[in-house]
Amino acid sequence: DAKTTQPPSMDCAEGRAANLPCNHSTISGNEYVYWYRQIHSQGPQYIIHGLKNNETNEMASLIITEDRKSSTLILPHATLRDTAVYYCIVRVARLGNEKLTFGTGTRLTIIP
């Protein structure tokens, strides 16, 4: 299973763009990259996912490198409510063995 590596913590000033990196150098060609975040004592919230192309939605943008070995989640205008643990996940999707395996994540703190 492809593993992910994220910095344990990051700070970002309120109103600025938060850029969260993720390394997934062992990713396979048919594995997607998912991003979730978890605010204290709640279930994870879906943010975005992608395969090889960059993706954007109302919450964030996902930039995946051409070799797919790393990606960056961008929160364009961070607010205090974006303080959370952000998880970058590679989704294993083999027949009979589908699952989302969480790594240690990045604790993002938005500074007023």
Next chain:
Amino acid sequence: GAVVSQHPSWVICKSGTSVKIECRSLDFQATTMFWYRQFPKQSLMLMATSNEGSKATYEQGVEKDKFLINHASLTLSTLTVTSAHPEDSSFYICSARGQGNWGYTFGSGTRLTVV
């Protein structure tokens, strides 16, 4: 959007008793459901995967006789912690995926405290 309801949100039980946690998909049929456990300051650890009408597949190290999972319908999965002990105290979270849909929706979690 897809909503997963998890109940109860918290429960306290005595050591040796059993506790059932429910996970319901409210507006979609959940072909596959996942159960996770999260200890304080740690990440989510997958316990088991269940497909509707089939036996659950447990991750290595998770006791299937202690953590009973039932996925009898396309909208409901239950996790029963049998003969709970204080070391089972944790945050339990379910997740569901609809048929033909690669999106995963998580419940709000259940905080179990065994005293």
